[in-house]
Amino acid sequence: MPHEFEIRHEIPLDAAPDVVWRAIAEGPGIDSWFMGRTELEPREGGRGTQTFGADVPTETVVTAWEPGERLAYRGVENPDGTFMAFEYLLEGRGSAGTVLRFVHSGFLGDDWESEYDDLERGDLQYLYKLAVYLRHFPGRISTHNLFLVAPRASEEEFWAALETALGLAGRPAAGEKVTVAIEGRAPEQGVVEWVTAPGTFVAVRTDDGLYMFVQGRGMAVVEHHAYTPVDGAALEVAWTRWLATAFA
Numbered sequence: 705m706p707h708e709f710e711i712r713h714e715i716p717l718d719a720a721p722d723v724v725w726r727a728i729a730e731g732p733g734i735d736s737w738f739m740g741r742t743e744l745e746p747r748e749g750g751r752g753t754q755t756f757g758a759d760v761p762t763e764t765v766v767t768a769w770e771p772g773e774r775l776a777y778r779g780v781e782n783p784d785g786t787f788m789a790f791e792y793l794l795e796g797r798g799s800a801g802t803v804l805r806f807v808h809s810g811f812l813g814d815d816w817e818s819e820y821d822d823l824e825r826g827d828l829q830y831l832y833k834l835a836v837y838l839r840h841f842p843g844r845i846s847t848h849n850l851f852l853v854a855p856r857a858s859e860e861e862f863w864a865a866l867e868t869a870l871g872l873a874g875r876p877a878a879g880e881k882v883t884v885a886i887e888g889r890a891p892e893q894g895v896v897e898w899v900t901a902p903g904t905f906v907a908v909r910t911d912d913g914l915y916m917f918v919q920g921r922g923m924a925v926v927e928h929h930a931y932t933p934v935d936g937a938a939l940e941v942a943w944t945r946w947l948a949t950a951f952a
Contacts, residue, residue: 706785706811711824715831717802719838721772721794724802727838728792729775736846736929737837737914738830744777752777756851778810786811806831822903822920829905833916836897840909841931848936850928854947857924862904865924865950866917875899876906884908884915887949888942924951 717724727733734742740756744766752764768776768791778789793805808827812819863875870882876896885891894910904919912932918925926943930936 706813707816709809709812709816709820709823711808711820711827713806713828713831715804715806715835716797717804717835717838718800719802719842720800721796721802723842724794724804724838725772725775726843727834728804729769729771732845735849736841736844736931737834739849739851739927741849754779784813786813804831804834825900825903829900829907829916829918832898833907833914836907836909836914837929841914844931846929846931848928848930848934848939850926850930850936850939850943852926852940852943852947854924854951856922857919857951858922859902859904859919861951862917862919862924865946866906869946869950870896870908876908882908884910886942886946888938888945 727737729744729746731743740754742752742754744750744752744764746769748766748769750766750769752766753761754764755761763780764777765780766777767789768774772794774791774793776789776791779787781787788808788810791807795803795805797803806827808823867873867875869884869886870876871885872882876882876899878896878898880896882894882896883891884894892910892913894908894915897907897909899906906917908915912930914929916927918927924947926947928939928943
């Protein structure tokens with residue numbers, strides 16, 4: 705039986721509402737901080753799609769389109785009655801600031817309690833990611849998006865592998881300088897933007913990119929957005945090899 709849910713978050717952003725709008729309502733802007741690929745037809749009633757990796761695209765419908773103020777869309781209802789809907793409310797603060805109020809709602813399936821906890825925590829991480837993108841890379845469009853998964857990775861394995869990849873002798877901390885270095889890639893200097901545990905999320909910003917490393921539900925994930933031209937194929941090969949080696 706489907707269970708109704710609602711998740712609310714509020715976050716200040718260092719960008720004017722029109723800049724935030726381009727990041728949440730235009731496909732290239734969304735793809736520059738969110739995972740997968742998103743397309744939205746720019747009007748109320750417009751159609752959209754969200755594609756994550758090799759998954760079949762999820763269809764969406766725009767239910768509110770008020771540029772610079774409010775965006776809402778919802779996915780198509782599944783046969784079991786489950787669906788998800790998203791709403792973004794923007795309020796300008798000063799000459800170059802915005803408060804974003806985010807609402808994630810809909811109906812979840814039988815494992816709704818566990819799924820709700822994951823969504824509540826995960827939604828906030830992506831809002832943090834949006835905030836970092838707008839603070840450090842406003843208006844820049846990701847030239848290549850990486851989303852790779854290791855299907856078996858314990859929390860202990862994750863921390864050990866990540867500490868090595870970041871050149872650390874212990875767990876990373878927000879504000880700490882790191883060197884992202886794996887086989888097949890030139891080392892990149894970066895800084896840890898935030899760390900969230902449990903349901904581990906670690907974000908690392910470099911001069912021209914943004915990484916997010918995730919561990920949860922026995923899996924590990926590497927996400928990356930490049931804001932300068934890169935050899936995407938080589939990048940994927942290197943991180944795929946790292947995941948396969950670290951979590952063999």
